[in-house]
Amino acid sequence: MNIVLIFLITIFSVSLFFYGKSKTKTISIKDNIKLNALPKFYGYYLVLWCSIPALVFLLVWSLFEPVIIKSIIIETAANQGAIFSDKNEANLIYEKIKAIHLGTYFGDIDSILRESALAYAKFINLFTNSKVVLIFGIIIASVIYSLKKIKNNNKARDDVEVILKGLLFVSSLIAILTTLGIIFSLLFESIKFFSVINIFDYLFGTNWSPQRAFVRDASSITAAEFEELKDAFGFIPLIAGTSFIAFIAMLVAVPIGLFSGIYMAEYASIKVRRISKPIIEILAGIPTVVYGFFAALTVGPFFRQVGENLGLTVSSESALAAGLIMGIMIIPYVSSLSDDVINSVPQSLRDGSYAVGATKSETIKQVVIPAALPGIIGSVLLAVSRAIGETMIVVMAAGLAANLTINPLESTTTITTQIVMILVGDQEFDSPKTQSAFALGLTLFIATLILNYIAQRAVKKYREKYD
Amino acid sequence: MTKEERLKKRHRAEKRFRFYGLTSIFVALLFVVILVQNIFSKGSSAFKKTVITTEVFFDQELLEIQNGASQEEIMEADFYDIMIENLIKAYPAKDRDEEDELLKLFSGDAEIEIKKAFLNDNNLIGKTITLDLTASDDIDQLHKGNYPRDLPEERRRISDFQLVIYDYFVENKKISKNFNNYFFNNGDSRDPELAGIGGALVGSFYSILICLLLAFPVAVLASIYLEEFAPKNKITDFIEININNLAAVPSIVYGLLALQILLATIQLPRSTPLVAGITLALMTLPRIIIPCRASLKAVPPSIREGALAVGASKFQSVFHHVVPLALPGTLSGTIIGLAQALGETAPLILIGMVAFVVDIPSSPVDPSSSLPVQVYLWSESAERGFVEKTSATIMMLLSFLIVMNFIAVYLRQKFEKRWN
Numbered sequence: 052m053n054i055v056l057i058f059l060i061t062i063f064s065v066s067l068f069f070y071g072k073s074k075t076k077t078i079s080i081k082d083n084i085k086l087n088a089l090p091k092f093y094g095y096y097l098v099l100w101c102s103i104p105a106l107v108f109l110l111v112w113s114l115f116e117p118v119i120i121k122s123i124i125i126e127t128a129a130n131q132g133a134i135f136s137d138k139n140e141a142n143l144i145y146e147k148i149k150a151i152h153l154g155t156y157f158g159d160i161d162s163i164l165r166e167s168a169l170a171y172a173k174f175i176n177l178f179t180n181s182k183v184v185l186i187f188g189i190i191i192a193s194v195i196y197s198l199k200k201i202k203n204n205n206k207a208r209d210d211v212e213v214i215l216k217g218l219l220f221v222s223s224l225i226a227i228l229t230t231l232g233i234i235f236s237l238l239f240e241s242i243k244f245f246s247v248i249n250i251f252d253y254l255f256g257t258n259w260s261p262q263r264a265f266v267r268d269a270s271s272i273t274a275a276e277f278e279e280l281k282d283a284f285g286f287i288p289l290i291a292g293t294s295f296i297a298f299i300a301m302l303v304a305v306p307i308g309l310f311s312g313i314y315m316a317e318y319a320s321i322k323v324r325r326i327s328k329p330i331i332e333i334l335a336g337i338p339t340v341v342y343g344f345f346a347a348l349t350v351g352p353f354f355r356q357v358g359e360n361l362g363l364t365v366s367s368e369s370a371l372a373a374g375l376i377m378g379i380m381i382i383p384y385v386s387s388l389s390d391d392v393i394n395s396v397p398q399s400l401r402d403g404s405y406a407v408g409a410t411k412s413e414t415i416k417q418v419v420i421p422a423a424l425p426g427i428i429g430s431v432l433l434a435v436s437r438a439i440g441e442t443m444i445v446v447m448a449a450g451l452a453a454n455l456t457i458n459p460l461e462s463t464t465t466i467t468t469q470i471v472m473i474l475v476g477d478q479e480f481d482s483p484k485t486q487s488a489f490a491l492g493l494t495l496f497i498a499t500l501i502l503n504y505i506a507q508r509a510v511k512k513y514r515e516k517y518d
Numbered sequence: 519m520t521k522e523e524r525l526k527k528r529h530r531a532e533k534r535f536r537f538y539g540l541t542s543i544f545v546a547l548l549f550v551v552i553l554v555q556n557i558f559s560k561g562s563s564a565f566k567k568t569v570i571t572t573e574v575f576f577d578q579e580l581l582e583i584q585n586g587a588s589q590e591e592i593m594e595a596d597f598y599d600i601m602i603e604n605l606i607k608a609y610p611a612k613d614r615d616e617e618d619e620l621l622k623l624f625s626g627d628a629e630i631e632i633k634k635a636f637l638n639d640n641n642l643i644g645k646t647i648t649l650d651l652t653a654s655d656d657i658d659q660l661h662k663g664n665y666p667r668d669l670p671e672e673r674r675r676i677s678d679f680q681l682v683i684y685d686y687f688v689e690n691k692k693i694s695k696n697f698n699n700y701f702f703n704n705g706d707s708r709d710p711e712l713a714g715i716g717g718a719l720v721g722s723f724y725s726i727l728i729c730l731l732l733a734f735p736v737a738v739l740a741s742i743y744l745e746e747f748a749p750k751n752k753i754t755d756f757i758e759i760n761i762n763n764l765a766a767v768p769s770i771v772y773g774l775l776a777l778q779i780l781l782a783t784i785q786l787p788r789s790t791p792l793v794a795g796i797t798l799a800l801m802t803l804p805r806i807i808i809p810c811r812a813s814l815k816a817v818p819p820s821i822r823e824g825a826l827a828v829g830a831s832k833f834q835s836v837f838h839h840v841v842p843l844a845l846p847g848t849l850s851g852t853i854i855g856l857a858q859a860l861g862e863t864a865p866l867i868l869i870g871m872v873a874f875v876v877d878i879p880s881s882p883v884d885p886s887s888s889l890p891v892q893v894y895l896w897s898e899s900a901e902r903g904f905v906e907k908t909s910a911t912i913m914m915l916l917s918f919l920i921v922m923n924f925i926a927v928y929l930r931q932k933f934e935k936r937w938n
Binding site: 237336339340415416470500 | 528529531532534535536538539540541542543545546547549550553556557735736739740742743744747748756757760761762763764766767768769770771772773774775777778779783784785800803804807831832833857858860861862863864867868872890891893894897898905908909912915916919923
């Protein structure tokens, strides 16, 4: 149906374009008026008015139609005596009703379902009909309006440009909408979560075991269950595990990344630079699931074997393996950014240092790096924010159980791992367990936001200093 | 310490420093080599499959159809008895137990393969043909040398008797390796020898297509606005801060966004390329806008001024002159953004693309998997056969990424104008 409507809208628009173009041409020739815009702009003006309102309406309608029909149908089914205790059962009944309507349901059909299916058919019909009527109404209204506008108007081009400019502005607003969407979706569930679990229990609790949160309905919680729940969502082990793995990653990435950045900026010939820089950047382009696979199937077992030979017990999901591989993934983030930053240190600083007899490495250590330090710190912070938001490597190579440990040979878990573990597969709606994933997401979002903000500020300040 | 000694020391320090730098680059490059080598050595065998050459006799008594049967009749007919009857003749087995072990050496699709042969030529009743039937995963891995024979029997998935049959096959040249068409054509399966990336390829294709259709126009329009038209005010600043932050938001957060808005609120169908495409588009948008703006910015003001001077409007100067000149950079930024989206896994896991999907999706609203998610799913499986399948999937994924990146670099180098 929607495709037919879009097709019709297109046809109308195209024919209006030619209509507007030829009409203005004939008028301008007949009455000998000098137009300020080419005839095609009158056509464009009509096209924009004909298509944009109708398409926007169609989009909004299509987004909300299923949701509205669903809530109406579930309500009618309930009025007719259908019994369902929670959202999942209601969904199931709705799917059945839909299947009956489409003729793809082969189970037993009782009178409630039959009646509801009839109601469903009625509503679908009603909605489709009113959609078509409304869209044609909108098209007719906007076409009449725009036809009126292009009469006695010699500035169609300006009008077209105003509309197009609006379109450009709306496109750039998508970024704000996405941010709002993220904040809304994270906050919405997090608020529900924090209405059950005290925020301080969450932030300072030392025990993370969400599988204990079997309670489905938060309103009918007993005191004992509440105590139990209070204790199950402690954030400390997760932030400890996350920072620990990120720390190991930074131990790998910062020295290697920084030294390669320095070498490429200060020592390497153009030829070496041109070859090695893209190869190192390959590391950033490899999908993280590939690193995860490598860490879980090759590096983890290898470390365990080495540990066994040395008489150590190494978990095959050790923090070391995950951290090491994550560090390698992050090398290019550190090296490229610090390369850029070092390159933008003015040559005069180096020349001054050479002039008083310093060697190249002394110049780098005592002049270039101190000058570039804010930028380097910024790039390291960006790398840290990458590390704590990284998901696939830790999901595949780090552990699932939340251990508070500083032994890199044991397994730990991270925020992102827990989000995936909680949300993979079937979720219970409105359970504190599901909601806790959103609380974790919110925490992660805020943490990376702060890190990025500081990092971007540092890099920007530094750039301004030497520009 | 004399002056000379001090100088020597300083020169040694210089050399050391240089050596550290070189070593770090070397370590980073070494890792690229190790990773690629590891994946290729594990995965390249997956492009071949082991087949057992078997004689199949189409016995009229065991089939309820005649020569010249129609397609539908053949599809409905039962080839199970024919399969059993012919497979147990592959090796002189002594009793039922031995026959059972022999049958386990063939894949679960042996019946379908025999049926397909009959579909190709429906006059086979009473005739004997030789077919290359796919071997089971265990035999496949054994034949490719990925499976150690010298383990004690109770720790092997293949019994001693099956090894005897295998050696008999090898001796009589009944076992060989063919091109693994299943790997490219099939959907997911619990049996490694039948599992393929067909479904994941189609799923990834639809997801990236939707991502491109949504993200590219919006990103280009938004960057044109911000670079060419936006007044310097608080709204513009706020949009810019937003875009920079969004580019650094961890991808899993986009998964949560999709779960809450697209699945729970708008109720789009779960596990589908449609939802995956929209999610990836939201995620890729800021990552495309940033290079797009850079390439618009690189067009010198003289171009705009020239257009304005001969009477073009602001719009005409932008759309007739600036945008076409910035297009190569814009396209290459888009392709790199899409390459990142193609390898993205975490948000897709959250929107349910980890579901076990056997069928190959025929439209973007069918449940489906995608290449990186398939890697994740198979890497969790215990069977040895999935290790090579996972590595081979990674090889496919990496080759797509390499091709996309080459196109991006080529576009930039071939068509981008240098202005100074």
